[in-house]
Amino acid sequence: MTVNQISIFLENKYGKLCESLSLLAKENIRIIAATVADTSEYGILRIIVSEPQKAYKILKSNNVSANLTEVNAIVTHSAAGSFTETLSHFTKAGLSIEYMYCFSINGKAILILKTNNKDITREVIRRQNLEYICESDLSKL
């Protein structure tokens, strides 16, 4: 029920971001979504890519500080109110959302969520019958 997100440690040095991403471009790995969490000294780039396992291997073999994290990718609709409704399922179950970001693709809105409890999250998805993306779907996006 989860997908693997790749996080990359980026020093606040000019060009570091492009360096890491061009390694993936060379191997035809597509970036589906990206966000950066930053402080004044470094940033953490979080990306959803078409082939996470392959991307991770490439980055590691090029000595990039990278990490794989399981996150949930929930499909919502772009209609107004749909986003709030989806989120409320999780918060009503008492979950903390550590971070989230969204992107839209093929007319659908995808919500990437990291919560504080994997098991409860899985329960919520099942009980509410939420549509989600799993890892094998990524390369088709």
Added chain:
Amino acid sequence: MEYWQKDIETLNRESLEKLQLERLKKTVELAGYSPYYSKLFKESGLSADSIHSLNDLKKFPFTTKDDLRNNYPFGLVAIPLKDCVRIHSSSGTTGNPTVVLHSAKDLDQWANQVARCMYMVGIRNTDVFQNTSGYGMFTGGLGFQYGAEKLGALTVPAAAGNTKRQIKFIRDFGTTSLHIIPSYATHLAEVMYDMGIDPHKDTKLRIACIGAEPHSEEQRQRIQELLGIKAYNCFGMSEMNGPGVAFECQEQNGLHIWEDYVIPEIINPDTLQPVEEGEVGELVLTTINREAMPLIRYRTHDLTCFIPGACPCGRTHRRLARFKGRCDDMIILKGVNLFPIQIEKILMQFKELSSNYLITLETVNDNDEMLIEVELSDLFTDDYGILQRLAKDITRQLKDELLLTPHLKLVAKGSLPVQEGKAVRVKDLRKLS
């Protein structure tokens, strides 16, 4: 010319050396009561009887900082502990610090030594003296405090930091003289100017004793210009009491080292032999006016040379040139001594970090700062809150160990230059000529 103690300060060399020999014999005899030296004397056959001339001092082996560490805490104490009244200790919680113990007489002699230095640079009992050194275990605090009180000056034990408060005291109390480290002196001046205060017109400052860290002639001139004062170089170390070991006179050309308190030698740090006349080498000191913890041929790791010839001030105690630096890896930052190994020991405790790190010392806005860049071993989390907390935790432990707060920066694995051979861990970008 006015002297605190004219007789001893201008004593002719022959009489001075006779006094040194007398005191040296007593010192060696006394040292034999400490566990460390008694063992050493027993094993080597040395004793006070081995000394017939000052030259015989060379028969004795050197004492090093490691000897002090390895015999922590009381291995070098020569009198009963109940007769000691103070301990001063260096920083360090992971290894053994170095400690020095003092009897009441030692403290009185030290206070006299400092008073003599302060008097020499023109401070009088009519002066208001503000001490911006850290107190507690830092010998610059209590050392100057007792010396200034013996001199009779009105003391302001401001201790370190809180620049606005320092300035308030200087203005409100009419401070005329300061003990201050050179890097802080320029910072203090800048803050005054920012506040619209002209030290020349708006304060009564006239004299500063600057020391605890190496600094250039240019820095001294700058301090004098900025604050409108005379600034005198002072040298000391806790192993030799603290401040007061050597001090500039009003000639500002070399630091007189008090030869009734210590016997100075200058050696080549590699061959351990005495250097040629006027050559730079490592200063070695033997205490001859201390009873609780005498030290024989203590290697200071500070580099300097004797300035030949008589000083116009009339004092017969020899002069040392401005200190050139260290011959070990000790860092002096904001007047605080620390070793890279202390930093390394703390960093190595964190498995999130790799073994590659770099310490950079630089002057930022007139303040000396330490930046420690350390590589993450791997990105073990995607949560930067965790990384922030890690950085905070490491910084706090470093602060507890070093007694100052470095700026810590987590960097990506492989981003620091790879070291071939012996790793160079410290880059000193501060301007010293």
